[in-house]
Amino acid sequence: MSQSQLSDFASSLYSGDLDDLSYISTGQVTPSASQHTFDSSFRRPDDPLPIPPLLKRVGPDRRKGFILYDTMSHNDFVDWWLETDYGRKSKLKWDSNRHTEIWNSYHQVAQGVDGAPKVMCKRCGKILEHPYTLSPNSTGKAQYHGTSTIQKHRKTAGCLRSEKGKKAEITNFLQREGEVSASIPFLQEDWEEDLLQFLTLNRLPFHLIEHPSFKRIINKARSAPSPPVIPSADTIRRRLGSLVKDRQQRILRTLPSSLKISIALDCWTSPFSQAFMAITGYFIDSDWVYREVLLGFKPLHGIHTGSYLSSVLIETLAEHNIEDKVFGLTTDNASNNKTLATSLQQALSDDTIITRIPCLAHVIQLSLNQLLTRIKAVPLNESAETRWTEKQSRLAQENAKQSQISSTLNKVRYLAIYVNASPQRRETFYNLQTTNMKIVPIQDVKTRWNSTFLMLRRAKRLRAIFSLFCTEYDCEEMLLSEQEWRQIDYLLYITEPFFDYTTQLSKTRDVTAHYVFKIYNKLFDHLERSQAQLRRKRVLWKKQMLEALEAGRSKLDEYYSQADDLRGNIYAISTMLAPVNKFKFFLSSDWDQKWRDTYRLAFKQALVPYQAQVRTSSRDLQSSLTIARPSSRLEEMLDGRDIQPRAFTDEISQYLDSDTVSVRPLTFWKEHQARFPAIAALTRDILSFPATGAGVERLFNTARDICHYRRGRMKSETIEALMMFLCTTKFDMEEQEATLLEKFFSQDELEATKEEREEKLSEVEVDPISDTEEQEDEPEDKPGDAIEVVIEDKPEDVPDERPSPTSEHSRPCSPSLPPTCTQTRASGRKRKSREDDIFEYH
Numbered sequence: 001m002s003q004s005q006l007s008d009f010a011s012s013l014y015s016g017d018l019d020d021l022s023y024i025s026t027g028q029v030t031p032s033a034s035q036h037t038f039d040s041s042f043r044r045p046d047d048p049l050p051i052p053p054l055l056k057r058v059g060p061d062r063r064k065g066f067i068l069y070d071t072m073s074h075n076d077f078v079d080w081w082l083e084t085d086y087g088r089k090s091k092l093k094w095d096s097n098r099h100t101e102i103w104n105s106y107h108q109v110a111q112g113v114d115g116a117p118k119v120m121c122k123r124c125g126k127i128l129e130h131p132y133t134l135s136p137n138s139t140g141k142a143q144y145h146g147t148s149t150i151q152k153h154r155k156t157a158g159c160l161r162s163e164k165g166k167k168a169e170i171t172n173f174l175q176r177e178g179e180v181s182a183s184i185p186f187l188q189e190d191w192e193e194d195l196l197q198f199l200t201l202n203r204l205p206f207h208l209i210e211h212p213s214f215k216r217i218i219n220k221a222r223s224a225p226s227p228p229v230i231p232s233a234d235t236i237r238r239r240l241g242s243l244v245k246d247r248q249q250r251i252l253r254t255l256p257s258s259l260k261i262s263i264a265l266d267c268w269t270s271p272f273s274q275a276f277m278a279i280t281g282y283f284i285d286s287d288w289v290y291r292e293v294l295l296g297f298k299p300l301h302g303i304h305t306g307s308y309l310s311s312v313l314i315e316t317l318a319e320h321n322i323e324d325k326v327f328g329l330t331t332d333n334a335s336n337n338k339t340l341a342t343s344l345q346q347a348l349s350d351d352t353i354i355t356r357i358p359c360l361a362h363v364i365q366l367s368l369n370q371l372l373t374r375i376k377a378v379p380l381n382e383s384a385e386t387r388w389t390e391k392q393s394r395l396a397q398e399n400a401k402q403s404q405i406s407s408t409l410n411k412v413r414y415l416a417i418y419v420n421a422s423p424q425r426r427e428t429f430y431n432l433q434t435t436n437m438k439i440v441p442i443q444d445v446k447t448r449w450n451s452t453f454l455m456l457r458r459a460k461r462l463r464a465i466f467s468l469f470c471t472e473y474d475c476e477e478m479l480l481s482e483q484e485w486r487q488i489d490y491l492l493y494i495t496e497p498f499f500d501y502t503t504q505l506s507k508t509r510d511v512t513a514h515y516v517f518k519i520y521n522k523l524f525d526h527l528e529r530s531q532a533q534l535r536r537k538r539v540l541w542k543k544q545m546l547e548a549l550e551a552g553r554s555k556l557d558e559y560y561s562q563a564d565d566l567r568g569n570i571y572a573i574s575t576m577l578a579p580v581n582k583f584k585f586f587l588s589s590d591w592d593q594k595w596r597d598t599y600r601l602a603f604k605q606a607l608v609p610y611q612a613q614v615r616t617s618s619r620d621l622q623s624s625l626t627i628a629r630p631s632s633r634l635e636e637m638l639d640g641r642d643i644q645p646r647a648f649t650d651e652i653s654q655y656l657d658s659d660t661v662s663v664r665p666l667t668f669w670k671e672h673q674a675r676f677p678a679i680a681a682l683t684r685d686i687l688s689f690p691a692t693g694a695g696v697e698r699l700f701n702t703a704r705d706i707c708h709y710r711r712g713r714m715k716s717e718t719i720e721a722l723m724m725f726l727c728t729t730k731f732d733m734e735e736q737e738a739t740l741l742e743k744f745f746s747q748d749e750l751e752a753t754k755e756e757r758e759e760k761l762s763e764v765e766v767d768p769i770s771d772t773e774e775q776e777d778e779p780e781d782k783p784g785d786a787i788e789v790v791i792e793d794k795p796e797d798v799p800d801e802r803p804s805p806t807s808e809h810s811r812p813c814s815p816s817l818p819p820t821c822t823q824t825r826a827s828g829r830k831r832k833s834r835e836d837d838i839f840e841y842h
Contacts, residue, residue, distance in 0.1 A: 049083055051112060052076050058109060060125040066109040066118060069094050072201045077110075084115025092117055092132055102151050119150060124162035128153060237718070244724040251293045252320055254285040258613060259681070260327030262689035263295075264359075265313065266696040267304060270707040274716050275300035277309060278696045278723075279316050284684045288670035290511055292695055295320060297723040299716035306339020313340070314347050323348060328355045328570075328689035332362040333559075355567045360516055361502045361692035363559045364523070365449050368498040371552030372452060375544055376406035377491070379413070379452065384443045388421035400477035405491075405541050408484040409452070412459045415466065415478040416441035425473070432468050441466075450499040456488050490545055497526045506694035511665055511687040514578035516571045520560050521590070527553040569602040570686065576603055576656060577683050579668040583656040604652055610681040611651075651676050699727065 051057070054076050057064040069077050074095055081087040081094075094108060106119040108130070117130035131147045153159055195209060208214060221228055231239070255261060261283040269275050279296040296316040302308065317323045329344070331337035341356035348354065372378045385392075396414040399407050419429050419440055430438040442458050444451035459466065463485065470479040480488075501519050505512060527549055534546040563571050575581050576599070586596050655676050661668060665687060673680035706722050707714070 069108040086115035124159045260685040262328040264330040264693040288666045294727040297720045306336040310343035330357045359693040367556040370555040374548035374551040379444045416443040453495045453499045512691035513574035572599040579661040611678040
């Protein structure tokens with residue numbers, strides 16, 4: 001039926017007149033009170049508030065009607081929530097610290113319709129009231145819900161049953177994610193955007209995507225036959241623990257069964273006040289490779305007494321079943337470490353004798369610290385200051401009025417703070433430099449070894465820039481005079497050997513025990529030469545430096561004299577075990593006959609138990625030894641060397657009295673272990689102990705990076721596991737990992753690390769102490785200010801290893817210094833002094 005036909009049909013139905021409807025009342029109808037009139041102002045409610053795409057929708061059902069709060073998307077979430085009905089009339093701190101443990105089991109969410117805060121159980125997904133929302137109590141007064149409800153929920157049967165299916169749900173979720181991602185076409189722009197979001201949200205450096213380990217992960221996933229399953233966080237934690245154990249066992253299996261392991265340890269406190277003790281093991285494996293392994297990074301509690309630390313150490317040794325294999329213990333010189341060694345010896349069997357070795361690097365730093373303390377040059381701050389205040393400006397002006405050595409160092413410190421406290425001043429400082437590598441002054445701190453030397457050396461490199469900068473910024477109170485630069489030269493010259501030996505000992509991955517006597521002697525030579533140079537000076541600050549040198553030498557001599565108290569003269573034996581030394585090291589005039597006899601007897605006594613081992617297991621030992629090729633003897637004959645007869649009466653004479661060989665100890669003993677089986681076995685134990693605990697100190701840099709300020713809630717057990725995993729068999733981060741960690745360093749830490757790596761700088765020309773330099777404009781001391789100095793007799797000739805007066809570091813035609821006598825130290829050893837005129841400089 002068409003539209004026109006419908007109209008005609010409707011008209012025909014009502015063809016009658018309207019009068020036929022007279023029965024209908026024509027009066028106006030009045031609506032009843034129950035009826036409502038139509039309000040013309042009525043309109044439909046607004047559409048739901050749009051949810052930003054970065055926010056994640058969650059929920060117990062497929063509708064996912066709740067919005068997940070995440071710290072990574074905090075700003076987007078809060079901006080959205082404040083526009084919701086609930087957010088406009090209520091206040092809630094979503095990022096507040098939730099210290100209660102129960103919060104680890106819940107997500108914070110908000111209802112997508114009105115923004116009502118809720119929490120969602122991580123186990124079963126149930127939505128509960130947020131503990132920090134208000135509800136009326138029985139009296140009608142509003143109060144917080146509290147955490148009691150969410151704590152009770154975790155114990156319900158329904159929540160507990162969901163735990164069983166959690167693993168399957170994760171697997172299904174990952175499979176669904178893989179199916180969805182497989183249907184989406186790959187776009188390079190989207191891939192790069194995802195990478196960028198991953199780096200920025202997790203506060204990671206951009207350099208990370210170029211790291212080999214990251215590329216290795218991508219390549220492994222690409223080569224998988226099907227997309228690999230992403231494990232959960234708990235799975236990764238369990239995997240971490242198993243990998244740590246496997247790695248330790250694999251390394252310790254390389255320890256020969258009949259040989260010993262040496263221990264080094266130190267304690268450390270994290271930025272979050274968590275205390276740990278790092279325990280490392282050192283040994284020489286069957287292939288004559290020096291191995292370092294982290295045995296434990298144990299959390300500490302309570303007071304760190306020696307007996308308590310000893311119990312932690314014994315527990316760690318028992319975990320690895322090496323209680324009876326400990327040979328030596330290297331620690332710093334804290335008093336509780338002495339008690340630790342005593343308690344450890346008492347707890348172990350009588351057959352195990354522990355030798356405690358003081359850390360040589362720590363001894364060197366104690367001597368240097370004593371030297372700097374005497375001239376008030378030791379820094380007081382534990383970290384570099386980053387703000388320049390009115391108080392510092394006033395102190396800098398007052399410091400400029402002083403004329404002491406300490407005021408010179410303070411000028412350098414104030415200038416370093418002033419430059420680095422402002423980006424504009426730092427940029428100006430950069431622009432004043434013409435070289436490609438831009439550097440800034442650094443500040444020394446008392447927690448970093450050699451930091452004062454590094455600060456002064458950096459200042460010396462920037463001497464010209466210092467003057468330009470102080471002139472441009474009108475800070476004359478920090479401008480150094482010629483005399484103050486001369487004081488810096490003296491300090492650099494005096495402290496440089498301390499820096500050199502500490503740095504080299506810390507960097508080496510080889511055995512170091514045979515260096516101890518040599519380093520002691522070198523430092524004594526340096527200090528005594530410098531003392532002799534300063535004894536004729538009349539200027540007050542030079543006499544103060546003389547006093548500082550005497551204080552530093554006294555502290556060094558204090559620890560050197562204790563070397564004779566170590567069990568079995570271990571330093572002397574380790575010195576002789578180096579083929580470059582042998583017994584000829586003690587045949588110089590530095591040592592009298594008494595000590596030569598003592599050390600040779602000690603060597604013979606130390607060898608007795610190893611000779612017994614060789615006799616009882618000679619057949620097995622001989623089968624595993626590498627015999628030297630006969631051609632080596634022909635090479636010796638052709639080189640014209642003095643050939644010793646083959647028929648030696650015993651190993652001791654055969655080795656100790658033969659010619660020295662300039663070769664690494666472990667290389668030598670790997671080639672000659674068949675010729676000297678007993679001494680080779682002795683070498684494995686004696687040379688295993690580290691002369692320093694520098695390896696442990698390196699660990700703490702890694703631990704500091706793990707304990708990042710954004711990971712303040714990380715458990716001590718997790719920190720221990722991460723440290724055990726990160727430390728490789730060489731007991732340090734690989735070079736690439738170490739470079740990556742530097743991305744997290746502060747500006748001052750980066751500059752200090754950069755300066756420390758520059759071991760020898762050609763552009764830094766330090767003018768050491770000179771006899772001919774006494775300046776006319778420097779006032780002489782008054783008679784009452786004279787310092788009483790004991791003049792020693794003339795020294796003997798200088799050994800060949802020392803620089804001659806005509807070397808490039810000395811000044812020809814320099815006047816000789818007063819004679820000094822051959823002296824005897826507290827240890828009883830006699831040593832020669834060298835001619836002091838070899839240190840004549842302008």
